[in-house]
Amino acid sequence: MFLEIPTAAMAHPTLLVTLRCLTLLCILSIAMGADNNSTVSGPIHLDCGASSPTATDADNRTWHSDNSSNFAPSLKGVAATASYQDPALPSTVPYMTARIFTSNYTYSFPVSPGRLFVRLYFYPSTYGNYAPANAYFGVTASNLVLLDNFNASQTALAANIASFVREYSVNVTSGNLDVTFSPSTQQNGSYAFVNGIEIVPTPDLFTTPTPTLTNGGNPDPFPINPTTGFQTMHRLNVGGQFISPQGDVDFYRSWDDDTPYINDAGYGVAFGKDRNVTITYTPSVPNYTAPVDVYATARSMGPNAQINLNSNLTWTLPVDAGFYYLLRFHFCEIQYPITKVNQRSFFIYINNQTAQRQMDVIAWSNGIGRTVYMDYAILTIGSGQMDLWVALHPDLSTRPEYYDAILNGLEVFKLQNYGNNSLAGLNPPLLQSPVEPNGTPGGGNSKGSAAPAIGGAVGGFAVLLIACIGVCIICRRKKKVAKESDKSDDGRWTPLTDYSKSQSNTSGKTATSRSHTSTLPSNLCRHFSFGEIQAATNNFDQAFLLGKGGFGNVYLGEIDSGTKVAIKRGNPMSEQGVHEFQTEIEMLSKLRHRHLVSLIGYCEDMNEMILVYDYMAHGTLREHLYNTKNPPLSWKQRLGICIGAAQGLHYLHTGAKQTIIHRDVKTTNILLDEKWIAKVSDFGLSKTGPNVDNTHVSTVVKGSFGYLDPEYFRRQQLTEKSDVYSFGVVLFEVLSARPALSPSLPKEQVSLADWALHCQKKGMLGQIIDPYLQGKIAPQCFMKFAETAVKCVADHSIDRPSMGDVLWNLEFALQLQESAENSSSLTEGTSSNTSPLTVPSIHSDEPLTDTITTTSTTMSIAGRSITSTESDGLTPSSVFSQLMNPGGR
Numbered sequence: 019m020f021l022e023i024p025t026a027a028m029a030h031p032t033l034l035v036t037l038r039c040l041t042l043l044c045i046l047s048i049a050m051g052a053d054n055n056s057t058v059s060g061p062i063h064l065d066c067g068a069s070s071p072t073a074t075d076a077d078n079r080t081w082h083s084d085n086s087s088n089f090a091p092s093l094k095g096v097a098a099t100a101s102y103q104d105p106a107l108p109s110t111v112p113y114m115t116a117r118i119f120t121s122n123y124t125y126s127f128p129v130s131p132g133r134l135f136v137r138l139y140f141y142p143s144t145y146g147n148y149a150p151a152n153a154y155f156g157v158t159a160s161n162l163v164l165l166d167n168f169n170a171s172q173t174a175l176a177a178n179i180a181s182f183v184r185e186y187s188v189n190v191t192s193g194n195l196d197v198t199f200s201p202s203t204q205q206n207g208s209y210a211f212v213n214g215i216e217i218v219p220t221p222d223l224f225t226t227p228t229p230t231l232t233n234g235g236n237p238d239p240f241p242i243n244p245t246t247g248f249q250t251m252h253r254l255n256v257g258g259q260f261i262s263p264q265g266d267v268d269f270y271r272s273w274d275d276d277t278p279y280i281n282d283a284g285y286g287v288a289f290g291k292d293r294n295v296t297i298t299y300t301p302s303v304p305n306y307t308a309p310v311d312v313y314a315t316a317r318s319m320g321p322n323a324q325i326n327l328n329s330n331l332t333w334t335l336p337v338d339a340g341f342y343y344l345l346r347f348h349f350c351e352i353q354y355p356i357t358k359v360n361q362r363s364f365f366i367y368i369n370n371q372t373a374q375r376q377m378d379v380i381a382w383s384n385g386i387g388r389t390v391y392m393d394y395a396i397l398t399i400g401s402g403q404m405d406l407w408v409a410l411h412p413d414l415s416t417r418p419e420y421y422d423a424i425l426n427g428l429e430v431f432k433l434q435n436y437g438n439n440s441l442a443g444l445n446p447p448l449l450q451s452p453v454e455p456n457g458t459p460g461g462g463n464s465k466g467s468a469a470p471a472i473g474g475a476v477g478g479f480a481v482l483l484i485a486c487i488g489v490c491i492i493c494r495r496k497k498k499v500a501k502e503s504d505k506s507d508d509g510r511w512t513p514l515t516d517y518s519k520s521q522s523n524t525s526g527k528t529a530t531s532r533s534h535t536s537t538l539p540s541n542l543c544r545h546f547s548f549g550e551i552q553a554a555t556n557n558f559d560q561a562f563l564l565g566k567g568g569f570g571n572v573y574l575g576e577i578d579s580g581t582k583v584a585i586k587r588g589n590p591m592s593e594q595g596v597h598e599f600q601t602e603i604e605m606l607s608k609l610r611h612r613h614l615v616s617l618i619g620y621c622e623d624m625n626e627m628i629l630v631y632d633y634m635a636h637g638t639l640r641e642h643l644y645n646t647k648n649p650p651l652s653w654k655q656r657l658g659i660c661i662g663a664a665q666g667l668h669y670l671h672t673g674a675k676q677t678i679i680h681r682d683v684k685t686t687n688i689l690l691d692e693k694w695i696a697k698v699s700d701f702g703l704s705k706t707g708p709n710v711d712n713t714h715v716s717t718v719v720k721g722s723f724g725y726l727d728p729e730y731f732r733r734q735q736l737t738e739k740s741d742v743y744s745f746g747v748v749l750f751e752v753l754s755a756r757p758a759l760s761p762s763l764p765k766e767q768v769s770l771a772d773w774a775l776h777c778q779k780k781g782m783l784g785q786i787i788d789p790y791l792q793g794k795i796a797p798q799c800f801m802k803f804a805e806t807a808v809k810c811v812a813d814h815s816i817d818r819p820s821m822g823d824v825l826w827n828l829e830f831a832l833q834l835q836e837s838a839e840n841s842s843s844l845t846e847g848t849s850s851n852t853s854p855l856t857v858p859s860i861h862s863d864e865p866l867t868d869t870i871t872t873t874s875t876t877m878s879i880a881g882r883s884i885t886s887t888e889s890d891g892l893t894p895s896s897v898f899s900q901l902m903n904p905g906g907r
Contacts, residue, residue, distance in 0.1 A: 140170040615632060
């Protein structure tokens with residue numbers, strides 16, 4: 019269904035554009051004709067279980083319900099709606115509805131022969147009486163096994179994601195594609211489900227050119243059978259931002275940001291093309307190979323040749339072992355002065371094996387701005403999940419002008435195993451096998467064998483024995499102050515030896531109890547047995563699930579005959595592990611403050627890592643700002659929450675015995691109790707600050723993208739001003755009710771901090787205000803709040819205020835708001851259609867001014883004399899007392 023573009027046309031840009039437009043018009047006409055009753059091949063978007071005939075997703079694509087569709091003959095199964103909408107869902111369509119199957123069912127798609135992308139959309143959630151943990155099933159596409167005994171919930175939990183898409187490429191020869199869902203026969207009570215099915219025709223993207231097999235010796239050609247099925251494992255826009263399906267108009271592919279996969283701290287340098295460089299597709303690289311945005315950005319090792327020669331630029335990519343993989347490397351030189359051969363030459367390594375020597379992009383592409391890609395194949399050995407390593411290193415042999423390497427894009431595809439005609443991998447390991455009161459694992463839904471149980475018992479005893487020996491050795495040594503390390507744990511999920519189990523009056527004894535005393539004060543941090551945690555959460559019932567975080571799931575629990583608590587259960591597949599668990603306990607067991615979440619206790623029985631906190635009835639701040647069904651917060655509520663969070667951070671920086679840097683300040687880590695009091699949470703990444711002889715702590719960069727201090731990211735030098743930067747992003751988030759990062763927006767608007775600063779420089783900061791707040795913020799309050807937020811996100815830490823100054827400014831902003839309301843200069847009921855505020859440029863070294871008539875008032879607060887622009891009649895109140903006594907309760 020795609021037009022073949024003649025080679026000659028590639029030399030004529032106008033003709034090429036015309037032909038491309040004709041191609042897209044053909045596709046569009048087919049798509050318009052392919053409604054839910056069509057039998058014509060074309061892009062198909064099936065919204066499974068939807069009640070409405072059509073719906074539009076976040077990328078403006080139209081989806082058709084499978085109900086009464088010709089693609090779903092004699093439709094079986096139950097149409098269901100998810101009981102909970104996770105805030106992380108990229109779109110309600112097609113994720114919030116599902117088709118549930120308790121017996122085999124086949125969707126039948128009449129398609130033209132050729133290669134197709136088949137995408138299956140999954141949101142593992144509770145659908146009526148169907149629990150996500152029971153959904154074990156298989157999926158086949160004609161005779162190719164896509165999934166086998168697959169559990170979507172287990173997969174999502176292991177990756178700490180709410181929803182996901184499985185993308186496959188299949189070659190249809192019969193003119194009909196049958197997609198069959200089969201509940202597993204290996205698990206009692208299993209069912210199958212799917213939220214959406216997408217089918218997109220493509221040309222043959224994989225068999226030409228012939229890939230090179232990376233085998234550790236001399237690379238050999240690796241011809242691919244045209245009938246081979248593929249699964250997309252990774253598709254990365256290296257050095258660039260996330261590209262949504264809307265940004266890949268040919269095949270609706272998603273291209274992920276590569277930064278989460280970069281190994282260690284060697285991020286290299288990400289950059290875009292020079293303005294006078296034009297991306298030019300070549301006859302061997304059709305324009306549908308990858309969007310132009312992939313080739314227009316890149317990542318290199320950086321300008322320091324000495325550092326580059328002693329390191330690699332490395333990506334670590336999780337894959338399923340036991341399969342062949344096709345890796346496609348996209349290259350394009352996009353910046354001057356790299357225009358000639360042998361200016362930049364490098365090696366490509368895959369799993370520590372040489373895939374390509376002397377890779378010179380200019381030599382392969384014949385010029386700057388010209389696209390090229392290279393395909394390599396490699397066989398992985400074993401079973402289960404493993405890491406695939408991709409590394410680049412400068413070439414010494416040709417003595418290039420620059421000792422550097424470059425990459426623009428990377429795709430990783432799994433090839434079907436012809437032995438069993440399958441692409442199916444194993445499920446990730448279970449977090450913890452449910453245990454029934456009678457001791458039977460699996461909750462009665464699966465039959466466990468004796469061998470794994472015996473092996474688990476022996477393994478558990480061995481771990482316990484080793485831990486006890488280690489504790490005995492430690493107890494004989496002189497106590498030393500342990501230095502905090504930022505190195506990630508090695509992936510082992512073992513009980514802590516630092517936090518020995520102490521039996522309290524309420525802690526039941528367990529098989530793993532130890533006799534020595536806990537190093538933690540028993541009145542500050544309580545030890546819970548795993549049995550107590552199970553009882554508190556009804557054995558981690560999904561109905562008690564409050565949310566998911568970087569450490570693991572959070573459940574509502576009940577202890578001591580009615581006290582509600584939040585129970586955070588560590589996920590062994592999470593990037594956060596032993597170190598973060600220890601840090602959280604160390605920090606929170608010694609801190610008590612009205613605006614810090616209180617740690618009640620912990621559990622490390624049964625190789626678990628569980629933390630128990632005060633229950634925060636209103637959840638996270640983010641849940642009340644956007645992508646939520648909660649009513650919007652008033653401006654004064656938002657100000658109060660920001661002030662509370664600032665008080666908590668100010669106490670960490672100045673009120674504790676030693677400066678504590680939170681390092682992960684964001685709206686999901688600001689919790690709200692039943693009285694809407696803000697409490698800072700999640701101290702897993704926290705560090706004690708520098709001593710008096712230093713200005714910073716040198717450490718590996720950790721945090722959350724969108725909130726990360728750019729200076730900390732560049733220099734790997736952490737100060738309390740890094741928290742100030744993150745809090746500045748939070749302030750803009752509160753003001754605008756939009757995420758810190760929005761990949762679907764235009765490039766200049768993706769980063770909220772960058773966009774806010776851009777608007778501020780243009781004098782249009784009022785345009786980012788949440789529409790609900792338009793006309794409800796006193797202008798002077800807005801200016802003081804905006805001034806504070808802008809200063810917080812200054813690029814250099816020296817230009818940012820201290821947390822105490824931030825707190826003072828926010829409290830002053832609240833006073834300005836209240837004064838305006840009391841003087842009737844602002845009405846809470848003002849229409850949201852009020853024109854956005856226009857604010858002049860705000861600079862860190864000069865006061866705010868506007869056209870509003872004001873009076874200048876000098877105030878002395880906490881020993882400081884300040885002059886602020888304010889309304890008549892405003893006097894300081896006890897609201898500032900926190901600054902004079904930042905200590906905790």
